[in-house]
Amino acid sequence: xxxxxxxxxxxxxxxxxxxxxxxxxxxxxxxxxxxxxxxxxxxxxxxxxxxxxxxxxxxxxxxxxxxxxxxxxxxxxxxxxxxxxxxxxxxxxxxxxxxxxxxxxxxxxxxxxxxxxxxxxxxxxxxxxxxxxxxxxxxxxxxxxxxxxxxxxxxxxxxxxxxxxxxxxxxxxxxxxxxxxxxxxxxxxxxxxxxxxxxxxxxxxxxxxxxxxxxxxxxxxxxxxxxxxxxxxxxxxxxxxxxxxxxxxxxxxxxxxxxxxxxxxxxxxxxxxxxxxxxxxxxxxxxxxxxxxxxxxxxxxxxxxxxxxxxxxxxxxxxxxxxxxxxxxxxxxxxxxxxxxxxxx
Amino acid sequence: xxxxxxxxxxxxxxxxxxxxxxxxxxxxxxxxxxxxxxxxxxxxxxxxxxxxxxxxxxxxxxxxxxxxxxxxxxxxxxxxxxxxxxxxxxxxxxxxxxxxxxxxxxxxxxxxxxxxxxxxxxxxxxxxxxxxxxxxxxxxxxxxxxxxxxxxxxxxxxxxxxxxxxxxxxxxxxxxxxxxxxxxxxxxxxxxxxxxxxxxxxxxxxxxxxxxxxxxxxxxxxxxxxxxxxxxxxxxxxxxxxxxxxxxxxxxxxxxxxxxxxxxxxxxxxxxxxxxxxxxxxxxxxxxxxxxxxxxxxxxxxxxxxxxxxxxxxxxxxxxxxxxxxxxxxxxxxxxxxxxxxxxx
DNA sequence: CTTTGTTGTGAATGCGCATTCACAATCTGA
DNA sequence: TCAGATTGTGAATGCGCATTCACAACAAAG
Numbered sequence: 001x002x003x004x005x006x007x008x009x010x011x012x013x014x015x016x017x018x019x020x021x022x023x024x025x026x027x028x029x030x031x032x033x034x035x036x037x038x039x040x041x042x043x044x045x046x047x048x049x050x051x052x053x054x055x056x057x058x059x060x061x062x063x064x065x066x067x068x069x070x071x072x073x074x075x076x077x078x079x080x081x082x083x084x085x086x087x088x089x090x091x092x093x094x095x096x097x098x099x100x101x102x103x104x105x106x107x108x109x110x111x112x113x114x115x116x117x118x119x120x121x122x123x124x125x126x127x128x129x130x131x132x133x134x135x136x137x138x139x140x141x142x143x144x145x146x147x148x149x150x151x152x153x154x155x156x157x158x159x160x161x162x163x164x165x166x167x168x169x170x171x172x173x174x175x176x177x178x179x180x181x182x183x184x185x186x187x188x189x190x191x192x193x194x195x196x197x198x199x200x201x202x203x204x205x206x207x208x209x210x211x212x213x214x215x216x217x218x219x220x221x222x223x224x225x226x227x228x229x230x231x232x233x234x235x236x237x238x239x240x241x242x243x244x245x246x247x248x249x250x251x252x253x254x255x256x257x258x259x260x261x262x263x264x265x266x267x268x269x270x271x272x273x274x275x276x277x278x279x280x281x282x283x284x285x286x287x288x289x290x291x292x293x294x295x296x297x298x299x300x301x302x303x304x305x306x307x308x309x310x311x312x313x314x315x316x317x318x319x320x321x322x323x324x325x326x327x328x329x330x331x332x333x334x335x336x337x338x339x340x341x342x343x344x345x
Numbered sequence: 346x347x348x349x350x351x352x353x354x355x356x357x358x359x360x361x362x363x364x365x366x367x368x369x370x371x372x373x374x375x376x377x378x379x380x381x382x383x384x385x386x387x388x389x390x391x392x393x394x395x396x397x398x399x400x401x402x403x404x405x406x407x408x409x410x411x412x413x414x415x416x417x418x419x420x421x422x423x424x425x426x427x428x429x430x431x432x433x434x435x436x437x438x439x440x441x442x443x444x445x446x447x448x449x450x451x452x453x454x455x456x457x458x459x460x461x462x463x464x465x466x467x468x469x470x471x472x473x474x475x476x477x478x479x480x481x482x483x484x485x486x487x488x489x490x491x492x493x494x495x496x497x498x499x500x501x502x503x504x505x506x507x508x509x510x511x512x513x514x515x516x517x518x519x520x521x522x523x524x525x526x527x528x529x530x531x532x533x534x535x536x537x538x539x540x541x542x543x544x545x546x547x548x549x550x551x552x553x554x555x556x557x558x559x560x561x562x563x564x565x566x567x568x569x570x571x572x573x574x575x576x577x578x579x580x581x582x583x584x585x586x587x588x589x590x591x592x593x594x595x596x597x598x599x600x601x602x603x604x605x606x607x608x609x610x611x612x613x614x615x616x617x618x619x620x621x622x623x624x625x626x627x628x629x630x631x632x633x634x635x636x637x638x639x640x641x642x643x644x645x646x647x648x649x650x651x652x653x654x655x656x657x658x659x660x661x662x663x664x665x666x667x668x669x670x671x672x673x674x675x676x677x678x679x680x681x682x683x684x685x686x687x688x689x690x
Numbered sequence: 691c692t693t694t695g696t697t698g699t700g701a702a703t704g705c706g707c708a709t710t711c712a713c714a715a716t717c718t719g720a
Numbered sequence: 721t722c723a724g725a726t727t728g729t730g731a732a733t734g735c736g737c738a739t740t741c742a743c744a745a746c747a748a749a750g
Contacts, residue, residue, distance in 0.1 A: 014706055025730045030708060038727060060470045061409040062706035065735045070406060072449065072470075081435030081651075083428050083634075090426030093452045102466055104417065104449050107438045121447055125405045125417075232634050264638040289428075289577050293609040295640055306426075359736055370700045375738060383697060407736035410705045 013056050021054075022047045033058060064126070073101050073316055074122035076115070077133035078108045083260070083288050084305050085133065088155065091309020092131060099317050101128065108136050129316035131155060134200070151319030153312045157200055165319075167312050167327060171201055174301045174332035175208025178283045179255050181299075181334060183216045186343035187253040187281060191224040193238040193265060195257040202230070205257045205285060224249055228261045235264030243272055252343050253281040259288045259300055266294060266339075277341035287335050296338035304330045358401050366399075367392045378403060409471070418446050418661055419467035421460070422478035423453045428605070428633050429650050430478065433500065436654020437476060444662050446473065453481050474661035476500060479545070496664030498657045502545055510664075512657050512672060516546055519646045519677035520553025523628045524600050526644075526679060528561045531688035532598040532626060536569040538583040538610060540602040547575070550602045550630060569594055573606045580609030588617055597688050598626040604633045604645055611639060611684075622686035632680050641683035649675045 015033070019026040024043060031039050032047045050056075064070045075092060079085040089105075096103055104127060106118035115136040122130065130146065132138075134156035138146075143159050146152050154166045182190050192209045195202030210220045226241050228234035235256065242254065256262040262284035266276060274280050276296060284291060284300035291298040307330055318325035360378070364371040369388060376384050377392045384392075395401075409415045420437060424430040434450075441448055449472060451463035460481040467475065475491065477483075479501035483491075488504050491497050499511045527535050537554045540547030555565045571586050573579035580601065587599065601607040607629035611621060619625050621641060629636060629645035636643040652675055663670035
């Protein structure tokens with residue numbers, strides 16, 4: 001018999017192997033495993049038993065070759081690890097669970113063309129769908145091509161012509177709301193620590209702030225807008241810069257573009273003996289988990305990071321299913337806590 | 346000619362298609378793409394040109410079928426989204442970049458057998474390596490089987506017999522160090538807010554605390570150990586519980602099993618008018634990004650979450666390469682800031 | 691001008707699976 | 721009882737690629 005000689009390694013556990021052991025053809029095993037057509041109950045049971053015993057697992061690569069699907073969704077991001085994005089990522093992962101799809105993650109970066117390289121890795125793997133998190137530098141045109149090729153969802157940025165593939169949040173409105181809230185509490189001189197002004201989010205939040213001031217007849221004072229970088233540390237620097245000008249512009253409140261910066265801004269104020277909210281009221285943006293435990297608990301805008309991820313996952317799944325999903329507007333709620341007080345005139 | 350009729354869809358962009366356009370055989374294209382054997386320079390250039398123009402990307406599934414590799418590493422976790430784990434995850438992703446391997450993430454959970462299901466999804470995909478993050482409930486025996494099957498790295502837990510596959514951190518020692526530091530500063534009545542005591546980390550940190558007390562001739566008072574859950578909120582509850590007993594056991598310091606709980610514990614103290622570190626000194630564990638901006642900045646143990654992830658990635662890559670990597674002990678450093686003061690006797 | 695290498699190339703094979711097709715066995719109805 | 725319908729099964733094919741083998745063309749050596 002042309003069987004393996006003693007020295008041979010044992011054959012890989014393939015479907016054919018199962019078939020051989022069950023005394024049926026490979027196609028029958030396939031039928032059983034895919035629950036499709038009719039197979040005699042006893043044969044079926046027997047096959048399942050063998051599969052179970054040998055702990056056989058079909059090879060997705062082979063399966064994918066035939067079906068043209070990989071059951072995986074690519075996620076391209078740069079910000080993995082930030083408390084904010086990790087929530088979004090979790091949303092995506094949770095949104096995908098149960099669907100059979102698994103996320104494959106690629107990390108972009110500023111260096112050279114790494115965004116493109118990372119994307120290439122994803123596309124080579126023939127991911128069935130793609131989620132892009134803000135930060136890459138692809139042209140709108142390229143994104144259109146991409147969207148034509150496979151189910152694409154963009155998180156955190158609005159691409160002209162791809163609006164129904166984009167999951168964004170109305171940062172402008174929320175920033176407006178936050179600022180208006182301060183004004184409503186009697187504040188008339190309000191500073192702003194912005195995010196990086198090369199990011200859409202940074203710009204929108206600043207614009208919302210400006211608009212609110214103007215709509216309420218307040219002046220926008222450039223010196224009271226200090227650019228931060230959305231990272232922890234920059235709250236300190238920005239706050240100190242602001243404090244230096246307090247003689248000239250006696251602000252009584254700061255709208256800070258995200259909570260990460262708010263945390264350190266708050267420390268900077270403490271160091272300088274400025275009471276919060278007694279001397280200066282603070283309002284943040286994002287409502288990260290810790291914010292409610294700050295001293296005082298931070299009044300802020302709740303950013304639905306997790307829901308965005310979840311929605312992104314549902315959107316790709318929808319796209320994969322051929323449905324064009326309706327993307328609801330995610331709410332940005334003002335969370336009132338204790339860092340803002342009424343300004344005693 | 347037996348070509349496509351007008352109505353046919355265009356053929357998929359395969360290597361064969363490239364070969365046809367270049368007027369060579371498919372194997373020649375393969376040779377060029379894999380840079381292996383000798384191919385006439387002009388042919389080579391021509392093929393590369395066509396590949397570039399058509400934006401051809403080899404199909405990893407097919408390639409994987411032949412090579413038996415998927416160039417992907419499975420990561421099984423439950424804690425995606427926690428500030429701590431997201432650092433580890435980032436470390437893994439960064440550690441993998443440039444290697445050609447991409448991480449595939451599966452989410453386990455407590456519910457039913459979801460851990461196993463998630464793992465199955467990973468194994469079906471024939472991941473080349475596997476990283477397990479603490480939390481699943483697999484038997485040591487099963488883990489041994491797994492390790493025999495494919496490169497396995499376990500993060501955050503020590504599996505008997507698989508020590509050189511496990512990346513852990515000496516929580517016990519660090520907890521000991523933290524507690525000893527408090528003692529050194531003159532504190533003799535020290536409370537502890539522990540992590541969940543069904544987790545190795547929770548137990549070890551508590552044990553380190555107890556050991557330090559005993560080694561310094563201090564009594565371990567069960568009432569001064571309150572179990573938390575490592576989550577933000579539980580610091581409040583635990584602290585209040587502790588405060589209730591302050592009459593009886595006038596502790597002057599608390600060792601808190603992680604910074605997340607420390608943040609809210611600090612708020613609880615503030616609410617009750619207990620000064621930090623004036624009345625009660627605080628020492629945390631993990632050194633999460635925000636901790637240095639707490640009021641006062643938190644003295645804590647720096648946990649190398651990011652490095653653990655990085656190391657895990659390097660370890661699988663090493664294993665994939667056939668090397669048995671040397672896993673260095675990751676340092677747990679005491680970061681002295683301002684939340685601990687000398688106890689004035 | 692043969693012989694032995696060397697280099698460049700194509701044909702053929704198989705990776706593990708889904709699927710189509712053909713066919714045998716059994717069942718239906720008149 | 722026999723034509724047709726139904727059900728269960730195996731053989732064959734191909735997904736896109738790497739790889740092996742065979743062989744042509746040509747160069748160097750005798």
